Amino acid sequence: MVVDNSKHASSFRDPSGYIFTEEGVIKRAIFPIYFKQYNALTTSGFFDSLFKNKLLIPHSEITNAVDKIVIQPENISFITYPYEWSFNMYKEAALLTLKLQKYSLEKGFTLKDATAFNVAFHEGKAIFIDTLSFDFYQENTPWRAYKQFITHFLAPLVLAHYHGAQSLKLMSNFIDGIPIKMLASMLPFKTKMNPFLYSNIHLLAKFEDKHNEDYKGESKASVLSKKGQLNIIQSLYDYIKKLTLKEHSEWGNYYDKTNYSNDAFVQKSAIIDTWIENIKAKTLIDVGGNDGTFVRKINTNLEQALVCDIDNNAVDFNYKTIKENKESFITPFVLDVLNPSAAIGFQNTERDSFINRMKDFAPDVTLALAVIHHMSLSGNVTFDMSAKFFASFSKHLVIEFPKRNDSWVQRLLNSKVDFKDHFNWYALENFETAYTTYFEVIEKKPIANSERVMYLLKPKHVK
Amino acid sequence: MHFLYFDPGLGAMIVQAIVAAVAGVVLFSKGLMYKIKTLLGFSKNQEDDMFDDIEIKDQDTENK
Structure with missing residues (x-):
């Protein structure tokens, strides 16, 4: 064979x-x-x-x-998965699926499945990628993919509405959607008073429970008019379109809260801009890139910029800006650098890990701005470990090092209380020793009037 | 014709008749409320939505 x-x-x-x-x-x-x-x-x-x-x-x-x-x-150079989407990205993917089902029904077709993995983000928009998902519609049949739509789209979105955007991460464990019974049990009692949520979630959970032992197929196949199905689709669309998060975005004024003087901010973005131009970078990843502020300050024309952050709200803010400006080169996604997305599914190969996707994407430059102190002090990741991590996928690395006296570093150190002395290794000399094991320093520039230093590095194994 | 490569859920197929009926009532009453509000002059101006309508236009999108 x-x-x-x-x-x-x-x-x-x-x-x-x-x-x-x-x-x-x-x-x-x-x-x-x-x-x-x-x-x-x-x-x-x-x-x-x-x-x-x-x-x-x-x-x-x-x-x-x-x-x-x-x-x-058409090629999509970097695939993001549902568990890496921000709230509004998730919404757009859900609305896209419903749009397609409505259009299909009008043209005599139907979506035979509705998994969230059928959607990717491409050129600033959600796009459907499973060309073979369309089938002929048979009059008066219910939507086969209805349950899948609920468990893949409505479930995570409703959970995010009631319990916060972190609920969206559940999709990394439940590759075929959030179990309907569990979903029903996690929603507050008042959702039973809402006709939409009652019928689409609680009643669905009851019916699924009741019929799951009908192995002989004795229950009659049901009938649903096209008008009826269109009503379901339209009401799902209306509900999801209006769905919001209860939590506040922390990032709206992030750059006001930091210890940057306006001058230092301008200087930092000027340094990045010059370096990106010098190395002629076309593709980049900004690790811990917040809402994409620094990527937007780059004047060189980038083909693609991945901007990831641990905070769903920051990613969402970035995504909204992309929509407003109609930008097509930025791909935002949610990523915890201390626990990047794993490879999941059968044989751990269906959905690729972040590290593997990065190796394929092979960005010309990696930006790690104001992120090393979080990795080191919040995550206890040593300089050697983080250097090795960045060197594994970067052709160039632009990294910002906040020195020990930086107010943000002081804050992180103070939160360690008695354990503070353990972090005596957090110092510029140790950082340089560890990073020069893996990288050669091309340029080093302190940011005036701040406790921060910028480095342009190149991995030693890259010729 | 239908490729049964995943389980659509028997309960999920049956329940759709009820879900559709509920959706019909909800959509109808919302439409009615909207008409009443418009008549009485309460209707808000269309907000600047991030997401557009469910409709997909045929062909005529060349200039978009």
Whole structure:
């Protein structure tokens, strides 16, 4: 038997086709079982209309044979997963799925699945990436993907509304959506008084519980008019569109709270700007990039900038700015650098780890601004460990080191109380010793009138 | 025709009739409230939403 390693590890559920990589390019093979749907979607202009509206990833047909059609979708250079989205990113992905289902129904099609992993963020927008998710609609049948939509989209969003944006992280454990019974149990009692939440969550949980032992399929298949299904879709859309977080964004005035004088701030962004220009960087990742402020100060034209932060609100703020400015080069996502997204799913290969995705993305430069003191003092990560981490995926590293006397460092140190002396190693000399083991220093610049020093570093193994 | 590669949930299929009925009532009453408010002049100006409507336009989006 020939083992085909090119097949993508996440592409095994849907028998309509599969994704594979050929010479580094992502392609999709379609089997005869899906030819009828594919041809109908193509000739009716359904695909075209979605391409033009930037709702479905565009593809071109590479080969068309009797046993297999191969298409090549537009490349998305960095995939983010649902558990890395901010609240409003999650909302956009949910609304996109509903939009597509409504449009499908109007055109005689339906989405046969509704997993959150069918959506990616591309050029500043949510985009549907599973081209083979569309099937023919059969009159008066309910939506097969309804439960999946609830567990993948409504569940995390409603939990985030009641319990905070951190609930969205639950998706990293429940790869096929949040279990409906658990979801119902986690919601406050008053949600039972809300007709929308009662019917879509509590009643659904009851029905699922009641019918889960019907192995013989004795219960009758149900009937639902198209109008009825459209009502469900529209009410889900209306509810999700209005959904908000109760918590306040901490980041709105973040840069007012820091110990930067306006002058130091300008100086810091000027240093970054010059270095980015000198090394001719086109792609970057800003680790701990808050709301993307410093990335937006870069004058060089970047092809893509990943901006991640541990704080969902900061990422959300960044995402809103992207929407307002209609920017297409920034990809924001939520990431805890002390616990980056792991590889999950069958054989731990369906959803890739952050580290692996970074190695593939291979950014020209990594920015680590005002992040080393958090890693060292809050996370107890030694300089040697963080240097090794950054060196593993960066072609260049721009790192900012706040010295011991910096007020923020002092604050973190004071919070350690008796344990404070343990952190005597947090000093500029030790930082330089550890980092020069892995990097060569290209440039070093102190920021005037501050306790901070900027470094431009290059890993020693990169020639 | 249908590829049963994941379990749609039997309860979830049956419950949709009820969910749709509830949604119908909710949508109808909201529409009615909106009309009444507009008539009485209470209606707010359309907020500047971050997300647009559910409708997808056919073809005519070249100039977007």
